[in-house]
Amino acid sequence: MPPSSKPYHHGNLRAALVEAGAELARSSGPDGVVLREVARRTGVSHNAAYRHFADRDELLSEIATVAADQLEQAMQRRLDEVTESDPARRARARLRATGRAYVEFALAEPGLFTVAFCPTDVEAAGPDEAAPYVLLGQVLDELVSAGALSPEGRMGADVVCWSAVHGLSVLLLDGPLRGLTAEERGGVVEKLLATIERGLTGAVG
Amino acid sequence: MPPSSKPYHHGNLRAALVEAGAELARSSGPDGVVLREVARRTGVSHNAAYRHFADRDELLSEIATVAADQLEQAMQRRLDEVTESDPARRARARLRATGRAYVEFALAEPGLFTVAFCPTDVEAAGPDEAAPYVLLGQVLDELVSAGALSPEGRMGADVVCWSAVHGLSVLLLDGPLRGLTAEERGGVVEKLLATIERGLTGAVG
DNA sequence: GAGCGCATGTGGACAGTGTCCACATGAATG
DNA sequence: CATTCATGTGGACACTGTCCACATGCGCTC
Numbered sequence: 001m002p003p004s005s006k007p008y009h010h011g012n013l014r015a016a017l018v019e020a021g022a023e024l025a026r027s028s029g030p031d032g033v034v035l036r037e038v039a040r041r042t043g044v045s046h047n048a049a050y051r052h053f054a055d056r057d058e059l060l061s062e063i064a065t066v067a068a069d070q071l072e073q074a075m076q077r078r079l080d081e082v083t084e085s086d087p088a089r090r091a092r093a094r095l096r097a098t099g100r101a102y103v104e105f106a107l108a109e110p111g112l113f114t115v116a117f118c119p120t121d122v123e124a125a126g127p128d129e130a131a132p133y134v135l136l137g138q139v140l141d142e143l144v145s146a147g148a149l150s151p152e153g154r155m156g157a158d159v160v161c162w163s164a165v166h167g168l169s170v171l172l173l174d175g176p177l178r179g180l181t182a183e184e185r186g187g188v189v190e191k192l193l194a195t196i197e198r199g200l201t202g203a204v205g
Numbered sequence: 206m207p208p209s210s211k212p213y214h215h216g217n218l219r220a221a222l223v224e225a226g227a228e229l230a231r232s233s234g235p236d237g238v239v240l241r242e243v244a245r246r247t248g249v250s251h252n253a254a255y256r257h258f259a260d261r262d263e264l265l266s267e268i269a270t271v272a273a274d275q276l277e278q279a280m281q282r283r284l285d286e287v288t289e290s291d292p293a294r295r296a297r298a299r300l301r302a303t304g305r306a307y308v309e310f311a312l313a314e315p316g317l318f319t320v321a322f323c324p325t326d327v328e329a330a331g332p333d334e335a336a337p338y339v340l341l342g343q344v345l346d347e348l349v350s351a352g353a354l355s356p357e358g359r360m361g362a363d364v365v366c367w368s369a370v371h372g373l374s375v376l377l378l379d380g381p382l383r384g385l386t387a388e389e390r391g392g393v394v395e396k397l398l399a400t401i402e403r404g405l406t407g408a409v410g
Numbered sequence: 411g412a413g414c415g416c417a418t419g420t421g422g423a424c425a426g427t428g429t430c431c432a433c434a435t436g437a438a439t440g
Numbered sequence: 441c442a443t444t445c446a447t448g449t450g451g452a453c454a455c456t457g458t459c460c461a462c463a464t465g466c467g468c469t470c
Contacts, residue, residue, distance in 0.1 A: 046449090159382065176335045194404075195405055199403040240457065
């Protein structure tokens with residue numbers, strides 16, 4: 001039986017709900033993910049979701065995973081665009097690309113970005129599980145391999161980088177920094193990336 | 206007529222509502238600020254608030270101002286504790302104290318901190334109005350006066366510092382970094398502050 | 411000092427939400 | 441073919457923000 005049509009009562013309701021919810025999240029953020037509206041869009045009665053999710057929160061946290069994956073993919077795309085060949089310069093460029101992509105995604109997909117980080121209480125998993133975090137860790141490891149970052153400097157560098165770009169994203173999104181022009185935003189992002197890079201490696205290349 | 210008792214229908218209902226709302230915000234964050242509960246706690250009927258606020262959002266944004274003021278006061282207190290006398294070292298210490306106080310407040314008062322930065326749509330005011338932002342700007346100016354930060358480096362430094370501590374606060378609060386022990390948190394905060402300081406000034410004192 | 415107006419507070423209503431319940435349906439199993 | 445159990449339905453409840461018509465009484469005007 002092809003996964004299209006309706007092999008069972010509805011077929012893959014769970015996936016359909018997550019998809020509809022993600023669409024809602026994209027356009028309206030966490031508060032836009034209304035259980036009854038998700039059901040409506042999936043062409044199913046309210047309550048149907050309760051056979052697949054204990055809670056609205058459980059659906060939200062599933063959507064959050066989807067959003068985090070999209071963020072990671074966006075970062076990966078930007079990473080792949082780096083063409084620099086000198087190892088140290090390459091690692092530095094890839095670090096900057098990571099940060100740039102992060103803020104870029106937040107501004108391009110504010111709803112998804114917000115959902116990706118909305119407190120969910122579910123999954124007591126540490127930061128190691130978050131896909132974007134893993135990616136950042138790899139890039140920092142490259143920096144160490146290239147000799148641009150000392151092993152001592154590597155410790156906790158993840159959190160420093162992440163905090164900086166995440167904070168900037170939030171402040172630009174709905175914090176006091178919204179309203180900046182695209183040009184101003186660009187300058188601020190570069191300044192932040194340069195500062196972090198210099199702070200971690202002691203120089204900027 | 207003393208502002209106690211009830212000089213008019215209720216007296217200063219507006220202020221009472223804001224206070225009750227702030228209490229709710231402190232214990233339960235933005236979603237905890239429920240119009241009807243605020244009214245209940247103030248001993249007034251629901252709807253009464255509508256004579257003083259157009260909207261729940263308008264009340265929330267008033268509470269946000271209160272929360273921002275408390276944040277600023279907490280930062281100011283920590284600033285005043287710096288005793289270093291050498292100008293450059295003093296300015297650096299004060300910058301670190303500012304950042305430390307910011308994260309400290311976020312962790313100590315998560316509800317108020319979140320409310321202080323929840324998107325309110327009201328007041329299109331730029332970042333210049335936010336009290337904590339002004340404080341940070343002053344400290345950075347001290348750094349320039351003390352010769353520890355170049356005027357070019359000063360440009361945009363506000364945003365860099367703010368982004369870093371804000372991002373860290375958010376990630377520690379309900380992001381993937383919650384669950385860190387107090388000790389781990391302390392280490393991360395210091396690492397972040399040192400990195401920013403080195404990135405801005407080129408050295409760490 | 412009497413009377414009135416308008417800001418202030420009240421009670422009721424409505425739509426919308428998340429969640430619980432009892433019930434319906436039908437695919438898979440014996 | 442009958443039964444079972446996961447899956448989906450419809451109705452209900454408590455709760456929310458917001459709008460409405462109405463009540464109340466302070467402060468102004470005559």
